[in-house]
Amino acid sequence: xxxxxxSPSSLSASIGDRVTITCRASQSIGMYLNWYxxxxxxxxxxxxxxxxxxxxxxxxxxxxxxxxxxFTLTISNLQPEDFATxxxxxxxxVPKTFGQGTKLEIK
Amino acid sequence: xxxxxxxxxxxVQPGGSLSLSCAASGFSFSxxxxxxxRQAPGKGLEWVANIKEDGSEIHYGDSVKGRFTIxxxxxxxxxxxQMNSLRAEDTAVYYCAKDTYSGTSFFDYWGHGILVxxxx
Numbered sequence: 001x002x003x004x005x006x007s008p009s010s011l012s013a014s015i016g017d018r019v020t021i022t023c024r025a026s027q028s029i030g031m032y033l034n035w036y037x038x039x040x041x042x043x044x045x046x047x048x049x050x051x052x053x054x055x056x057x058x059x060x061x062x063x064x065x066x067x068x069x070x071f072t073l074t075i076s077n078l079q080p081e082d083f084a085t086x087x088x089x090x091x092x093x094v095p096k097t098f099g100q101g102t103k104l105e106i107k
Numbered sequence: 108x109x110x111x112x113x114x115x116x117x118x119v120q121p122g123g124s125l126s127l128s129c130a131a132s133g134f135s136f137s138x139x140x141x142x143x144x145r146q147a148p149g150k151g152l153e154w155v156a157n158i159k160e161d162g163s164e165i166h167y168g169d170s171v172k173g174r175f176t177i178x179x180x181x182x183x184x185x186x187x188x189q190m191n192s193l194r195a196e197d198t199a200v201y202y203c204a205k206d207t208y209s210g211t212s213f214f215d216y217w218g219h220g221i222l223v224x225x226x227x
Contacts, residue, residue: 003170034213036152043202043217044152050211087152091212094166096142096154 002026006099016104017062017078021102023071023088033071035064038101039084047086048073075104082105108214109133111203116221119193123225127188129203129218137161137181139207143188145199145223153199157206158186167175193225206208 003026013019023033031051036044046055048064051071061076075082083106088099115127129141142157156167156177165177171220176189200222204214 032211034211036214043220044214045217046213046215049213055215060150089152089154089214094157095168096157096212098152098154100151 001095002029002087002093002097004097005091005098006086006088006102008102009065009100010105012105013078015078015080015107017032018076019073019104021073021080021086021088021104023066023099025069025071025090025092028068029090029092031067032090033064034087034089034091035062035073036087037082037084038087044087049090077104080106109205111205111218113201113203113218113221116201118226120223120227121194121225122188123193124189124191125222125223127190127191127201127203129186129188131184131186131203131205134205134216135186140208140212141177141179141186141205142204143177143186144202144204144214144217145197146220147196147199148201150199155201156188173179183214190223193223195225197223198225199223 005024007022033051035048037045052064063074085101085103110132112130119125143155158177174192179186200220202220203218205216
C-alpha cells in the first residue's frame with residue numbers, strides 16, 4: 001500500500017497569510033494526487049485533482065503543485081472560511097490512501 | 108444537484124452485522140464508480156471499498172476485506188455496504204462518495220455521513 005504523509009499535522013496562521021501544506025507519498029504516484037478540505041462535523045469537500053487542477057467553484061487562492069512523491073497545497077490570502085483540516089489522497093492505486101490530515105487554525 | 112444520502116447506521120455489538128445504504132440523485136448513477144470512505148472519531152479518512160459502474164469490479168481496503176461487501180442497484184440509484192463481524196475499530200462515520208474516473212480518479216461528491224458505533 002502507498003503511504004501518504006502530510007506535514008505539518010497542524011499550523012496556525014492569520015487572515016491574509018499564505019500557507020503551504022506538504023504531502024509525501026511512499027512511492028512515486030505521478031500526479032495522481034487529490035486534496036480535500038473538511039470542516040468539523042461536515043463531509044470532506046473536493047478541492048484539487050491531478051496535483052494542480054482546481055475543481056470547479058474552488059477559489060483561485062487555492063493551488064497545488066508537485067509530482068512523483070512530493071506535493072504541496074498552497075492557500076494564499078487566507079480567509080476565515082479556510083480554517084479547516086486538509087487531506088491529501090493518492091489515486092494511483094488501490095487501496096486509495098489519505099494523508100493523516102493537516103489542521104489549519106487561526107492564530 | 109448531486110445528492111448522496113446515507114442511511115442504516117446505528118449501534119451494534121461486536122461481532123454483529125449492519126447494512127448501510129446510499130441513495131444517489133442528480134447525476135447519471137449507472138455511469139460512475141462509487142466508494143465508501145470512513146472516519147473514526149477524531150481521526151483521518153480511510154477508504155473502505157469501491158465498485159465499478161456495472162458492479163463487475165470491486166476493491167476493498169485491507170482492514171475490511173472478507174468482512175464487508177459493497178454492492179449496487181443501478182435501477183434504484185443506490186450503493187450498499189454490508190458489514191459483518193464488526194469490531195470496535197470499525198466505529199466511524201461512514202461516507203458514501205461519488206468516485207469519478209476521468210484520466211485520474213477523485214471523490215468529487217460526498218454524502219453527509221452516517222455514524223456506526225460498535226460497542227457492547
